[in-house]
Amino acid sequence: MDHKFNPSLFEAIGPLRAMSLRFALVQYGAGVIQMSGSIAGDVHARNRFGNYIRPRTKPVNPHSERQESARATVSMLAEYWHSGLSPGQRGLWGTYAAAIAMKNRLGATIHLTGFNHFIRSNAAMIASRGTLQIEGPQVLSLPAKDNVLQCTDEGINGQNFTFVCDKSGWEEAEDEKKYISIYQGQPQLISRNFFAGPWRFMDHIDATQGAAGTATLNAPFAFALNQKVWFQARVITKYHRVSELWTLNPRVIEKDPDA
Numbered sequence: 001m002d003h004k005f006n007p008s009l010f011e012a013i014g015p016l017r018a019m020s021l022r023f024a025l026v027q028y029g030a031g032v033i034q035m036s037g038s039i040a041g042d043v044h045a046r047n048r049f050g051n052y053i054r055p056r057t058k059p060v061n062p063h064s065e066r067q068e069s070a071r072a073t074v075s076m077l078a079e080y081w082h083s084g085l086s087p088g089q090r091g092l093w094g095t096y097a098a099a100i101a102m103k104n105r106l107g108a109t110i111h112l113t114g115f116n117h118f119i120r121s122n123a124a125m126i127a128s129r130g131t132l133q134i135e136g137p138q139v140l141s142l143p144a145k146d147n148v149l150q151c152t153d154e155g156i157n158g159q160n161f162t163f164v165c166d167k168s169g170w171e172e173a174e175d176e177k178k179y180i181s182i183y184q185g186q187p188q189l190i191s192r193n194f195f196a197g198p199w200r201f202m203d204h205i206d207a208t209q210g211a212a213g214t215a216t217l218n219a220p221f222a223f224a225l226n227q228k229v230w231f232q233a234r235v236i237t238k239y240h241r242v243s244e245l246w247t248l249n250p251r252v253i254e255k256d257p258d259a
Contacts, residue, residue: 036105066200073126077119085118085134092136093118099140102244121240128179128204133240139175143235143243146180151231151251159219161229161251165205167213175237179204183245185230187223190252195230204236227253 028034028051035044035051043056081090093114100117104110112120114136122132148166155161161184169177183199200220209215223229230250235243 034106070123070127073123074119077122078115080132081115081118089134089136090114090118092138094136096136096140100142121236121242124181124234124236124242125179125240127201128181128236130179130236130240135239137175137237137239137241139237139239139241141241143177143237143241145243145246146233146235149180149233150248151229154219154223154229154251154253155216156223156225156253159222160216161202161219161231162214162216163205164214165210167211170207170210175239175241177207177210177235178238179206179236180210181234181236182217183232184219184221185232186221187227187229187253190226190228192228195250199232202231223253225253225255229253 037044038056041056042053044051044053085093091114095114097112097114097117100111101109102112118136121137125131125133146166146169148164150164151161152164153162163182165180181204182202184202185195186198186200188195202220203217205215205217221229228250231248232245233248234245
């Protein structure tokens with residue numbers, strides 16, 4: 001089901017209500033506040049119109065190069081966790097995990113395992129062409145997001161975007177910023193007001209670019225005039241602490257005034 005669709009519209013189109021519906025509105029009670037995920041053939045989810053249930057469908061597996069590369073990375077890291085790390089090293093990742101509070105899809109506070117954080121941190125670093133981090137981070141917190149980061153310009157001919165970021169935090173420190181990974185959303189109509197994917201990794205802002213406060217990255221999704229593009233980002237530090245993803249303000253693609 002398109003997540004933009006408002007199920008309440010069925011109340012205004014009577015003849016269609018007799019058709020076989022492929023979703024159901026839900027109002028939880030009796031101790032159940034929220035549900036997310038699938039049970040049997042039903043998927044429980046929520047959008048801006050409220051809770052709903054839809055049939056569970058199995059997406060087509062495209063076996064794309066990016067998909068296969070990501071699977072290979074996770075598989076390699078899982079094997080390395082069991083055979084490449086000592087019990088002490090796994091213990092350090094466990095200590096880090098116990099100190100880090102995360103949010104699940106329902107907004108509840110959870111704690112991942114050391115195994116989860118080892119894969120989460122190293123998969124992000126490898127995607128940014130970094131090196132494998134064996135030792136667990138000694139700074140027991142997630143990095144802060146970059147509140148300055150935003151997309152400030154685009155080049156339609158060159159198919160790239162320019163970003164500005166906070167110049168501080170890149171200098172030599174206990175665990176300075178090493179990268180900001182940027183993800184581009186698939187371009188949308190200019191009338192779109194929210195976006196939840198798909199996303200594709202663009203590239204990273206490295207320490208040299210970060211200290212200068214700007215970087216221009218190539219777009220993995222082609223874009224055109226009068227489209228709207230969203231971006232997500234995450235900070236990765238020298239010792240592989242990885243921030244949570246956050247979404248930047250969208251960029252409306254406008255005609256270059258000098259063109």
